[in-house]
Amino acid sequence: MVVRGRDRIRVMSRVCLHRWVPVVSGAGNAKRFSCPFHRWTYDLDGQLVAAPLMEQAEGFDIRACKLPEIRSEIVNGTIFVTFSSTTPAIGETLADLVEAMAPYRPSELILGFSVEFELDFNWKVVVETFMEAYHHIGAHAKTLEPLYPAALHWVDDTRRGWTAGHGYLKPGLPTPAGNRSGLPEFPGLTEDQRRRSLCLLVYPTNTMFISVDKITWTSVIPVAPDKTKWIRHILVLPEARDLPNFDKIVADLRILGLKVNQEDIAVNRLQQLGAASSFARAGRLSHLEKPVWQLADFIRDRIRA
Ligand code: FES
Numbered sequence: 001m002v003v004r005g006r007d008r009i010r011v012m013s014r015v016c017l018h019r020w021v022p023v024v025s026g027a028g029n030a031k032r033f034s035c036p037f038h039r040w041t042y043d044l045d046g047q048l049v050a051a052p053l054m055e056q057a058e059g060f061d062i063r064a065c066k067l068p069e070i071r072s073e074i075v076n077g078t079i080f081v082t083f084s085s086t087t088p089a090i091g092e093t094l095a096d097l098v099e100a101m102a103p104y105r106p107s108e109l110i111l112g113f114s115v116e117f118e119l120d121f122n123w124k125v126v127v128e129t130f131m132e133a134y135h136h137i138g139a140h141a142k143t144l145e146p147l148y149p150a151a152l153h154w155v156d157d158t159r160r161g162w163t164a165g166h167g168y169l170k171p172g173l174p175t176p177a178g179n180r181s182g183l184p185e186f187p188g189l190t191e192d193q194r195r196r197s198l199c200l201l202v203y204p205t206n207t208m209f210i211s212v213d214k215i216t217w218t219s220v221i222p223v224a225p226d227k228t229k230w231i232r233h234i235l236v237l238p239e240a241r242d243l244p245n246f247d248k249i250v251a252d253l254r255i256l257g258l259k260v261n262q263e264d265i266a267v268n269r270l271q272q273l274g275a276a277s278s279f280a281r282a283g284r285l286s287h288l289e290k291p292v293w294q295l296a297d298f299i300r301d302r303i304r305a
């Protein structure tokens, strides 16, 4: 569980120290966590503060009971969690990502809205499709391709821990065509930055899409070989909330987002189907699918290690 305590944010095990029932689920506000099974109660820092009727348990010391904390680190407003005690600090690994994202003020943004999907295909399919723009000409021929044509896309080499793909607004379209949402734009962007879209992958499962007015942050969570959960948060500038038509903007963005998502989901479902065929072989990739190769490379290196 992730808890904003009085002093700082902590990530802790939510498994009760008594008989393992998760002491909390969902999201919200709480002053304490009280286990529903026998009412052992924990403070926001995980300290056990109440254990009813335990007086006769000889030697039992309530102060010695604290929910284990799990290593976490906040980078660009994202809480990263790891069970490893040896992996380097992610803030160091992603130092140049923090720099690249600075114009978009990731730590200041607020939550516009969230969407969640349960997908019936492999997580790599999700990440690859998010990162490659080749399929704009197929799956998104009527939605994304007329704005950000596949042919204008390019992908950087892998940096330490992340990679980036760049889209460019179709020549001839006025710059404001890239921002039709009505949300406030990130201030201080150059004309060139305003014509770009940016796809980021923090290997292996954290993706971000940056446009002139929002960061679409997505966590891709593998559930099974053919099941993936997809949690997406649309992050906007704090002043967006003050817009009188903010609810309408969010409603429109939901509809548009869903349309594009459905286009991806439709082809990815078919892809998962075809991938199970004995005739499915690795086909030749286009230069626009460099992220597919990059992700495969990342995985191969880890398997080797
Ligand atoms: S399992 Fe939590 S109080 Fe017993």
Ligand SMILES: [Fe+2]
Pocket (backbone or CB within 6 Å): 129, 130, 135, 139, 140, 264
């Ligand atoms: Fe797509």
